[in-house]
Amino acid sequence: MSTVTTDPHAHAEHEHHGPAKGLKRWLYTTNHKDIGTLYLLFSLLMFFIGGAMAMVIRAELFQPGLQIVEPNFFNQMTTVHGLIMVFGAVMPAFTGLANWLIPMMIGAPDMALPRMNNWSFWILPFAFSILLASLFMEGGGPSFGWTFYAPLSTTYSNDSTALFVFSVHIMGISSIMGAINVIVTIMNLRAPGMTYMKMPLFVWTWFITAYLLIAVMPVLAGVVTMVLTDKYFGTSFFDAAGGGDPVLFQHIFWFFGHPEVYIMILPAFGIISSIVPTFARKPLFGYASMVYATSSIALLSFLVWAHHMFTTGMPVAAELFFMYCTMLIAVPTGVKVFNWVATMWRGAMTFEVPMMFSLAFIVLFTIGGFSGLMLAITPADFQYHDTYFVVAHFHYVLVTGAIFSIMAAAYYWLPKWTGHMYDETLGQWHFWCSLISVNVLFFPMHFVGLAGMPRRIPDYALQFADFNALISIGGFAFGLSQLLFVALVVKCIKGGEKATDQVWEGAEGLEWTIPSPAPYHSFTTPPEVK
Amino acid sequence: MALKHQPVVIKLCLLTAAMFGFGYALVPLYDVFCDLTGLNGKTSTMAATAAAAIPDKQREVLVEFIARPNNNMPWVFEPVVHKLRVHPGEIHRIDYLAHNITGRSMTAQAVPSVSPGQAALYFNKMECFCFTQQHLTAGQQLLMPLQFYVDPALPEQFSTITLSYTLYEVDAVAPVTAETATGDNNE
Numbered sequence A: 001m002s003t004v005t006t007d008p009h010a011h012a013e014h015e016h017h018g019p020a021k022g023l024k025r026w027l028y029t030t031n032h033k034d035i036g037t038l039y040l041l042f043s044l045l046m047f048f049i050g051g052a053m054a055m056v057i058r059a060e061l062f063q064p065g066l067q068i069v070e071p072n073f074f075n076q077m078t079t080v081h082g083l084i085m086v087f088g089a090v091m092p093a094f095t096g097l098a099n100w101l102i103p104m105m106i107g108a109p110d111m112a113l114p115r116m117n118n119w120s121f122w123i124l125p126f127a128f129s130i131l132l133a134s135l136f137m138e139g140g141g142p143s144f145g146w147t148f149y150a151p152l153s154t155t156y157s158n159d160s161t162a163l164f165v166f167s168v169h170i171m172g173i174s175s176i177m178g179a180i181n182v183i184v185t186i187m188n189l190r191a192p193g194m195t196y197m198k199m200p201l202f203v204w205t206w207f208i209t210a211y212l213l214i215a216v217m218p219v220l221a222g223v224v225t226m227v228l229t230d231k232y233f234g235t236s237f238f239d240a241a242g243g244g245d246p247v248l249f250q251h252i253f254w255f256f257g258h259p260e261v262y263i264m265i266l267p268a269f270g271i272i273s274s275i276v277p278t279f280a281r282k283p284l285f286g287y288a289s290m291v292y293a294t295s296s297i298a299l300l301s302f303l304v305w306a307h308h309m310f311t312t313g314m315p316v317a318a319e320l321f322f323m324y325c326t327m328l329i330a331v332p333t334g335v336k337v338f339n340w341v342a343t344m345w346r347g348a349m350t351f352e353v354p355m356m357f358s359l360a361f362i363v364l365f366t367i368g369g370f371s372g373l374m375l376a377i378t379p380a381d382f383q384y385h386d387t388y389f390v391v392a393h394f395h396y397v398l399v400t401g402a403i404f405s406i407m408a409a410a411y412y413w414l415p416k417w418t419g420h421m422y423d424e425t426l427g428q429w430h431f432w433c434s435l436i437s438v439n440v441l442f443f444p445m446h447f448v449g450l451a452g453m454p455r456r457i458p459d460y461a462l463q464f465a466d467f468n469a470l471i472s473i474g475g476f477a478f479g480l481s482q483l484l485f486v487a488l489v490v491k492c493i494k495g496g497e498k499a500t501d502q503v504w505e506g507a508e509g510l511e512w513t514i515p516s517p518a519p520y521h522s523f524t525t526p527p528e529v530k
Numbered sequence B: 001m002a003l004k005h006q007p008v009v010i011k012l013c014l015l016t017a018a019m020f021g022f023g024y025a026l027v028p029l030y031d032v033f034c035d036l037t038g039l040n041g042k043t044s045t046m047a048a049t050a051a052a053a054i055p056d057k058q059r060e061v062l063v064e065f066i067a068r069p070n071n072n073m074p075w076v077f078e079p080v081v082h083k084l085r086v087h088p089g090e091i092h093r094i095d096y097l098a099h100n101i102t103g104r105s106m107t108a109q110a111v112p113s114v115s116p117g118q119a120a121l122y123f124n125k126m127e128c129f130c131f132t133q134q135h136l137t138a139g140q141q142l143l144m145p146l147q148f149y150v151d152p153a154l155p156e157q158f159s160t161i162t163l164s165y166t167l168y169e170v171d172a173v174a175p176v177t178a179e180t181a182t183g184d185n186n187e
Helices: A008-016 A022-028 A032-060 A071-106 A114-122 A124-136 A160-188 A201-232 A246-263 A266-280 A287-303 A316-328 A330-344 A353-376 A378-384 A388-418 A424-450 A462-494 B002-037 B117-122 B177-182
Strands: B061-069 B076-079 B083-086 B092-099 B106-115 B123-128 B134-136 B141-150 B160-169
Touching: A022 A032, A032 A071, A032 A114, A032 A124, A032 A388, A032 A462, A071 A124, A071 A160, A071 A201, A071 A266, A071 A388, A114 A124, A114 A160, A124 A160, A160 A201, A160 B002, A201 A246, A201 A266, A201 A287, A201 B002, A246 A287, A246 B002, A266 A287, A266 A330, A266 A353, A266 A388, A287 A316, A287 A330, A316 A330, A316 A353, A316 A378, A330 A353, A353 A378, A353 A388, A353 A424, A378 A424, A388 A424, A388 A462, A424 A462, B061 B076, B061 B092, B083 B092, B092 B134, B106 B117, B106 B123, B117 B123, B134 B141
Parallel strands: B061 B160
Antiparallel strands: B061 B083, B076 B092, B092 B141, B106 B134, B106 B160, B123 B141
């Protein structure tokens, strides 16, 4: 099991049964590993496109006053940056990891619905082409913020809104199909003996995430459809003139939006729960409590949406309800953080790049969680609402949370995917550059936010100038650091030290029992799990 | 293999469809919820009957009146008085002036909103121009009446109530909305 096939003839024979050649391989593929790769590469491309938009934002904000772009274009950048990062970078990256890893982790030969899997990936490039193309329309692309609040997106938007709506529809369909596939795979294709409570946590967190996706992506589809019909077909869901209510938009949007943020973090919890035990060389502390904590977070996520709306004039009773529910989420999240710390306690730890990103995740995600708790305090939120403090908060949970976990996962499983060890030195450089620059980028945002700098503005008061220059420098450094990651991935695909089956000394799980690189078809006969 | 997956796939597709429906169901649910709680300052569309309660002479509430035409509405629209100190339970009548300064006949609908929202449940309109649409010919002026009383049951913490009207042109809205505009819970 631990020997790697190096015989070139065996390799050639393997190729023969392997993938088709050329572009058709990728277009027609129903193989979970190919589709996983496509998702991951697509996500990386989107990460850089969304990142380029962030660079435009930071360049404009480097100095007060209007320097580089028009305010309307600035607003398009903030809007499309958000949409691309949420729906184009983070979500497809997690779906890609799910495609690659779930079948290998539960001992299944492939995803349960391989043709649908192909389709759910291949509609994504169309969705994002439509969205990006809308930027070149007369009057520009969507500029109402990624939250597309009515009436900004209905009464005051231009015709690119129609393209925005259709692209969100396609992204939603893609996510829902991906989620259905994950659930069916996990329910029906687990290897004999793999009970639910023996599943790796990454599989568990994805199982719960998939249910969240099915529960809320249709609500997003509904709300964008309402925006579309309000704008073009004379309905008045959000228009007071016809009996609607713009605040209703916010309720429906955040009913989707809050579970959405957990969609972007639960798989991250699964990744960290896989990596920390490996490099601490100890089993995960409190496996069952991790499963229950994830489920509680998912259930609570449906009861907290209005904490995004504290300033809309809700009754005090409702504000208190949403405040307490929100704070309650800190309990299961705390359980997770303590479990990771307990896993490391007295472990024989080593600090390879995946572990470094995981440790950074635990610390920095917790900072993001704490600023979230501050925002949950209703009276305090009246000060923080719509300031850079909010921007700091959600970038701590999404960049140093979700993105760092995706980076950790990429480093952790890259040897299994490519069959080569990545360049550890280059990886450490990438980690340290990212870690330092990301904190230079986002930490001062807390201060300018508390001092009253509003978000989504191209210009700002003079007293914020120094911090903003610093933030922009951090932003450029973080953006450039990610090029190291691309160089590393390319280098690792091309060659490098051969990886063993187990890759990491302390790694446990079915995916580490098959050769590296993982053969095109794995677990064609299910393994026996004891 | 496919047969094994079918039941789960069907259930998940139904769940997806149900959640899409739920998104739309939130619209009427929200209206019912607002009616019950007065959330968002929605007042009743029904004319209130005369106050049965005795006016509470001990207490005074300041009622402020705001009126504005919608962005695309060229009329002049304002209350004749802007503030009134009232005793809860007392019936008052004030007028709003509407003036169609354009050269064409237009139909308008005023939509009320009360702030703070929870006070909406205690603000009763016995007669209001907002219950019907207003048709004004070119250059025509009209004094439109509002008769109201504040329910003496208004909780102690409210000392000021702001009633705001926004005036919309009805013709500008596509005919599809006629249904929603006259719908029972909508205002």
